[in-house]
């Protein structure tokens with residue numbers, strides 16, 4: 061976080077740094093995209109105000125004002141630019157809300173809202189970005205994460221049940237309904253022949269249940285056709301034979317890795333390693349609500365995929381992603397009882 065120090069001097073410096081990340085080629089009007097903007101006086105919180113000449117003419121007004129944060133997820137926030145800079149830095153260190161609140165000296169509820177906004181912005185702009193596709197050698201696997209109704213006392217009451225008994229194996233695969241939503245993981249293996257290749261790129265999706273009907277559209281959207289596709293012998297993946305070079309290892313028969321005659325290593329060990337990383341990360345939250353599980357998971361996905369970059373490059377990539385949305389996803393999510401169904405995300 062050392063590179064943030066010069067910008068943490070006051071709100072104006074913090075606002076200037078964030079503005080430069082949002083508009084690296086000069087300020088553009090967030091409403092019409094015109095570059096014909098005039099600077100006006102700063103607000104009390106250090107944010108620069110602008111007047112868009114084009115919008116003023118269009119609306120027939122004397123001036124049409126906007127600020128550094130108009131039409132961004134920070135717009136409705138009362139937090140100052142300096143605090144936001146600090147919170148984003150701490151967010152990147154994979155801290156939970158309690159730790160961020162203590163380190164940035166803000167209220168815990170505020171920190172909770174901040175990390176939801178940041179995670180939600182990344183979910184919308186990075187995770188749902190249809191251009192991001194995996195190719196070449198892709199492994200798929202699923203894991204199950206306990207998640208309940210933390211932070212929703214009324215929901216806990218409504219369910220009116222005894223505490224979850226641990227260690228008891230329910231019959232069949234776990235589902236979100238039984239308190240253990242499955243997570244589908246897709247990872248493109250790192251190209252070992254190329255020393256400059258980025259970290260293994262991963263895509264993680266929280267599901268209601270694992271069935272072919274659920275995972276098929278996700279895999280079709282995420283994995284390029286023709287890729288080598290490695291899974292275990294679980295039958296939900298059988299459909300993949302049509303579009304991919306699909307190979308399986310038989311865990312049931314004690315087989316975990318093998319080398320095929322054409323030289324391809326058939327295993328899911330990259331994904332298995334990622335699961336332990338994800339578990340370690342999710343453990344920091346000490347219990348997690350199903351409503352927010354996918355937001356925490358996407359933070360891990362983003363930070364893992366940028367793991368080969370310098371801290372500053374990752375920070376600036378995150379800020380650019382977050383600035384590229386006004387926060388539409390979170391606003392829709394606020395009206396949903398639980399997670400937005402995936403069918404609304406993949407079309």
Ligand SMILES: [Zn+2]
Pocket residue numbers: 089090091092093094112113114115116
């Ligand atoms: Zn304008």
